[in-house]
Amino acid sequence: MPKIKTNRSAAKRFKKTGTGKIKRSHSFTGHILTKRTTKRKRHLRKSTLIDKADLKRVKRLIPY
Numbered sequence: 001m002p003k004i005k006t007n008r009s010a011a012k013r014f015k016k017t018g019t020g021k022i023k024r025s026h027s028f029t030g031h032i033l034t035k036r037t038t039k040r041k042r043h044l045r046k047s048t049l050i051d052k053a054d055l056k057r058v059k060r061l062i063p064y
Helices: 008-013 038-045 052-061
Strands: 014-016 022-024
Touching: 008 014, 008 052, 022 052
Parallel strands: none
Antiparallel strands: 014 022
16 A cells, blocks of 8 residues: 655645644735734734644645
């Protein structure tokens, strides 16, 4: 049985934690940040875990 290929675009967006959960960064941080408040921009800097509904799909994209 061949090894599963990792989806490279997903590998750049998601990282696995030590316990097997998957981290992601927030969206809306690329440009046009002048209209957003400092508090909102500060909270968007932190990473978060992906939703339970997407977990199975993303785990298939990054198996290793």
